[in-house]
Amino acid sequence: MENIQRSVTSSSHSDLCFFDPAHPELLMETFSDELLHARYILKGKPILIKGLLNNSDSWNLEFLCNHIGTQTFPVRTYGRERYQQDKRQWKDMGSGVSVSSITFEAYADLILNGDAHRYDIYLARCSLKGTSLEKSPVLAQAEQHLKLSNPVTSQNLWCGPAGHTSCLHYDPMDGTLVQLSGTKQVTLFPPSQLYNLYPFSVWNHLFYGAKRRAVYSKVYPDTPDLKAFPKFKSAMPYRLDITLQPGDMLFIPAGWWHEVTSVGDGVVCSINRWWNVPLQRALSNWSKLRAHIGSVLGMPHTLLDLLDAMTSSDRRQQKLKVLIQSF
Secondary structure (H helix, E strand, O other): OOOOOOEOOOHHHOOOEEEOOOOOOOOOOOOOHHHHHHHHHOOOOOEEEEOOOOOOOOOOHHHHHHHHOOOEEEEEEOOHHHHHOOHHHOOOOHHHOEEEEEEHHHHHHHHHOOHHHHOOEEEEEEEOOOOOOOOOHHHHHHHHOOOOOOEOOOOEEEEEEOOOEEEEEOOOOEEEEEEEEOEEEEEEEOHHHOHHHOEOOOOHHHHHHHHOOOOEEOOOOOOOOOOOOOOHHHHHHHOEEEEEOOOOEEEEOOOOEEEEEEEOOOEEEEEEEEEOOOHHHHOOOHHHHHHHHHHHHOHHHHHHHHHHHHHOOOOHHHHHHHHHHOO
């Protein structure tokens, strides 16, 4: 994908650059925060903003250890071998994989000694609520440009070594992804390609709960098996590829498929948050609705897990954190 970059000259955007991932033409110089909101947020179109981290702290391992080193977070162990497997054989995916709780300092040690890369151990979707990073001006600045409101979640930390891939899926909520350290490669497909991307059935939730979720694709977009998934060929012209560098923020609307891979060397760190979808889009978004149907079908599994966590006399709080990771 080739996009043309432009520095915005208005006073509110003096150091920022804007990309429209779907179109290579330049954005108008008169684009204000209000116009960005109207043309992208309300209409459910991705937009990339660059230049948000000028003169800010580097969110490297040392910085993170200084701020949250002694705090405990859930980490997910994916295992490298899963990327060689047919996804239809996976017993879990996304937030349904094996989770354990350790301090951030202990996780930093796993990155430094290579175990995090070797076993694909990833610190994913860990809330920054209650930490010293929760009120970071960098994160507040990133969100204000799109005039987003009504967040569904607090800001979440995603951190790990290069080589981890969050496989192709979509979210039923709007999302912002702010890149703070290292580089990520993002592949996007629009909601219109839902069935060309072969999502798992919503009925999986009835039998497996959150472990086999309907928002995930059965296809590896970089190495598709076109004999097993012939309709994927029709989705390929709609593919968009974006490279996120430190200081970039990507708005990913509800229903937009995305695969995210950490690349390069060293630690790769991002912050995301999910937002309520504007009503006019929510009512017409079938992808969002089918995700919620899956969640309802999986409710018996969720209630059983919640009961187990609440009645556990051992490490109740950690079990609850693990359970939250599966939502």
